[in-house]
Amino acid sequence: MAGLELRGIRKDYGSTAVLKGIDLSIADGEFVVFVGPSGCGKSTLLRVIAGLETVTAGDISIDGAEVTRTAASDRGLAMVFQSYALYPHMTVHQNMSFALENMGIAKAEIAARVDRAARMLRLTDYLQRRPAALSGGQRQRVAIGRAIVRDPKIFLFDEPLSNLDAELRVATRKELAALHAEIGGTMIYVTHDQVEAMTLADRIVVLNGGRIEQIGTPLELYNRPANLFVAGFIGSPRMNLLPTELVRGEAAGPAATLGIRPEHVEPCQEADADLTVRIDLVEQLGGETFLYATGPNDIPLTIRCDGQSRLVRGDLLPVRLRRDHLHRFDAAGLACRSEPLPARSPS
Amino acid sequence: MTGKLRRLLLARRGGASWHWTDVASYAYLALGVLLMFGPVLWLALSSFKTPAALLEFPPSLLPMAQSEVSVPGYPQPLPLFQVTMEDGSVRELAQVRRVGIVAQMVDPAAPGQTIRVPADRRTPVRHMALAVENYTDPLTQFDFLRFLRNSLVVTVVATIITLIINSMAAYALSVYEFRGKSVAMLGVIGTLMIPITIILAPVYLVVTKLGFVDSLWAVILPGAATPTGVFLLRQYMLTIPRDLIEAARMDKASEWRIYARIVMPLSMPALAVLAIFSVMWRWNEFLWPLAVLTKTEVHTLPIALNAFQGELQTQWHYLLAMTVVTLLPVALVFAFLQRFITSGIANTGMK
Numbered sequence: 249m250a251g252l253e254l255r256g257i258r259k260d261y262g263s264t265a266v267l268k269g270i271d272l273s274i275a276d277g278e279f280v281v282f283v284g285p286s287g288c289g290k291s292t293l294l295r296v297i298a299g300l301e302t303v304t305a306g307d308i309s310i311d312g313a314e315v316t317r318t319a320a321s322d323r324g325l326a327m328v329f330q331s332y333a334l335y336p337h338m339t340v341h342q343n344m345s346f347a348l349e350n351m352g353i354a355k356a357e358i359a360a361r362v363d364r365a366a367r368m369l370r371l372t373d374y375l376q377r378r379p380a381a382l383s384g385g386q387r388q389r390v391a392i393g394r395a396i397v398r399d400p401k402i403f404l405f406d407e408p409l410s411n412l413d414a415e416l417r418v419a420t421r422k423e424l425a426a427l428h429a430e431i432g433g434t435m436i437y438v439t440h441d442q443v444e445a446m447t448l449a450d451r452i453v454v455l456n457g458g459r460i461e462q463i464g465t466p467l468e469l470y471n472r473p474a475n476l477f478v479a480g481f482i483g484s485p486r487m488n489l490l491p492t493e494l495v496r497g498e499a500a501g502p503a504a505t506l507g508i509r510p511e512h513v514e515p516c517q518e519a520d521a522d523l524t525v526r527i528d529l530v531e532q533l534g535g536e537t538f539l540y541a542t543g544p545n546d547i548p549l550t551i552r553c554d555g556q557s558r559l560v561r562g563d564l565l566p567v568r569l570r571r572d573h574l575h576r577f578d579a580a581g582l583a584c585r586s587e588p589l590p591a592r593s594p595s
Numbered sequence: 596m597t598g599k600l601r602r603l604l605l606a607r608r609g610g611a612s613w614h615w616t617d618v619a620s621y622a623y624l625a626l627g628v629l630l631m632f633g634p635v636l637w638l639a640l641s642s643f644k645t646p647a648a649l650l651e652f653p654p655s656l657l658p659m660a661q662s663e664v665s666v667p668g669y670p671q672p673l674p675l676f677q678v679t680m681e682d683g684s685v686r687e688l689a690q691v692r693r694v695g696i697v698a699q700m701v702d703p704a705a706p707g708q709t710i711r712v713p714a715d716r717r718t719p720v721r722h723m724a725l726a727v728e729n730y731t732d733p734l735t736q737f738d739f740l741r742f743l744r745n746s747l748v749v750t751v752v753a754t755i756i757t758l759i760i761n762s763m764a765a766y767a768l769s770v771y772e773f774r775g776k777s778v779a780m781l782g783v784i785g786t787l788m789i790p791i792t793i794i795l796a797p798v799y800l801v802v803t804k805l806g807f808v809d810s811l812w813a814v815i816l817p818g819a820a821t822p823t824g825v826f827l828l829r830q831y832m833l834t835i836p837r838d839l840i841e842a843a844r845m846d847k848a849s850e851w852r853i854y855a856r857i858v859m860p861l862s863m864p865a866l867a868v869l870a871i872f873s874v875m876w877r878w879n880e881f882l883w884p885l886a887v888l889t890k891t892e893v894h895t896l897p898i899a900l901n902a903f904q905g906e907l908q909t910q911w912h913y914l915l916a917m918t919v920v921t922l923l924p925v926a927l928v929f930a931f932l933q934r935f936i937t938s939g940i941a942n943t944g945m946k
């Protein structure tokens with residue numbers, strides 16, 4: 249198990265810069281998730297760490313040892329691919345033991361390790377099957393098993409759950425979290441799904457356009473997004489963004505945009521209201537309700553209410569924004585950190 | 596088994612009765628069978644004909660020979676004819692000799708009396724006769740086994756070398772990114788445009804310089820790297836997902852191991868196709884071996900068969916029989932490997 253250090257990583261494909269200077273350090277045993285929209289460079293970054301792509305500039309070191317020019321096979325990392333990439337002509341057992349054979353480990357030791365991983369992943373009954381005879385979830389577990397038997401310095405996961413159906417994805421997510429708790433390895437996990445990121449990560453790295461937007465624990469990102477991109481990307485449904493002049497008492501000050509999460513918008517008496525919105529859509533989920541509404545100047549606003557709501561499309565609803573949960577962003581889209589949170593209460 | 600065969604032979608496009616398209620399909624298929632198997636069948640049947648039967652006109656499909664009978668008083672067996680007598684009766688007579696339009700015949704049952712018959716009143720009595728000596732004679736007199744061994748050595752060794760060299764070239768051209776890769780590929784494909792007749796002389800000079808003339812290596816080595824093979828394998832290897840190769844790299848496999856343990860097994864269908872091609876090419880190769888193999892003891896079968904074709908006369912009966920023998924191994928190889936052509940490796944580990 250090991251830590252990882254990235255310094256000024258750049259990657260260009262011809263004239264296209266995919267990674268524009270990534271500095272990151274990952275501690276031993278940490279579960280770090282790279283998240284971002286498609287094309288943000290998160291998979292490229294993972295492949296750079298794996299050694300499957302060379303860097304244009306920058307250094308990579310694992311456990312203090314410089315590996316920037318080291319071949320993928322010599323870095324001692326294990327990777328779980330999005331397509332699983334199981335060897336179709338080998339049985340599950342052979343798939344899992346292939347790397348160990350390459351490492352020149354004794355037969356008895358290989359058998360013991362494969363056996364242990366198979367028991368951990370409930371694959372013992374399938375060891376003699378070929379990948380084609382397995383279900384999607386089982387293939388996924390074989391791919392993880394192939395990584396576990398290696399006892400690698402770092403586990404790399406490239407969107408491993410994206411080919412599973414929703415139910416299996418939730419189950420496998422829990423298994424992954426349990427696995428990390430059990431074997432405690434350093435894990436780097438790439439996903440575009442922010443729920444996976446929030447639930448699995450010790451720390452999340454939000455990437456956009458080849459740059460790191462913010463690094464932090466899931467709740468730090470949720471509670472204190474560093475900029476508009478992170479504010480919009482983390483959280484579902486998205487944070488509401490409003491121009492400051494629409495909100496009473498906010499027009500003065502450096503902030504240009506206000507952000508407020510759907511659960512912090514409250515229906516209230518007309519006298520206390522910051523805005524009056526018209527309901528466009530009501531999503532009743534039973535335990536909670538999402539109201540999609542339009543405010544003044546056609547600003548869309550999402551409101552989350554506990555329990556069930558009697559409101560219907562077309563209703564007018566006065567709402568209040570909870571001042572202690574208001575996020576303020578300046579004209580450049582950066583969070584205004586000089587203002588202490590919680591902010592002023594309404595007059 | 597018979598049920599399967601019945602279904603295969605009586606398959607229709609669906610529905611209970613025969614549609615005209617069924618009839619048309621079967622007619623078309625029958626024509627194809629006739630066109631493709633007709634010559635082979637003709638060859639096989641003709642290989643059992645005696646030299647006389649081969650030259651007969653009109654030719655017969657089946658190997659027939661005229662019946663002969665030993666008649667006391669005549670040293671040689673006499674050919675047997677059916678003769679329509681002047682009174683209209685039909686008798687079976689042996690012919691002693693023929694003079695102009697009159698044949699002197701004799702009744703085998705009563706050899707004492709000669710009967711004169713007009714030549715156009717008799718028809719030969721024929722029976723089916725397999726001239727097995729077409730096969731047995733060359734096997735004893737003609738050193739068939741040596742030529743067979745030479746051909747086998749050339750075919751097997753050359754095919755193995757071809758598969759190894761071509762697959763390695765294809766691996767490099769499909770898996771690696773390097774400067775000049777497409778130029779190299781174009782170069783390989785470009786050599787397809789150069790027929791062997793053009794490079795015959797230069798390659799001959801090279802082979803002579805290397806001292807390979809009159810050794811089987813002279814046939815094996817120059818054709819081992821085939822552009823067709825490289826191209827075929829490269830195209831197939833391009834379809835192997837990159838993830839598998841990268842997964843193997845992450846699994847600490849060396850490039851040789853990736854080639855041997857991952858890419859080669861997954862390329863089996865393409866390798867089988869190339870193996871079939873290579874066997875057919877090498878087994879039937881004629882011009883190049885004819886140029887470099889001058890001593891009889893290193894001749895391959897096609898060259899050896901050429902010996903039956905003299906300047907003045909051709910021993911068609913031996914030539915045909917040995918051609919049939921030559922065809923058999925390729926047909927067998929094809930029968931065993933053809934399932935690889937039709938079925939790829941069905942299972943994949945990808946999503």
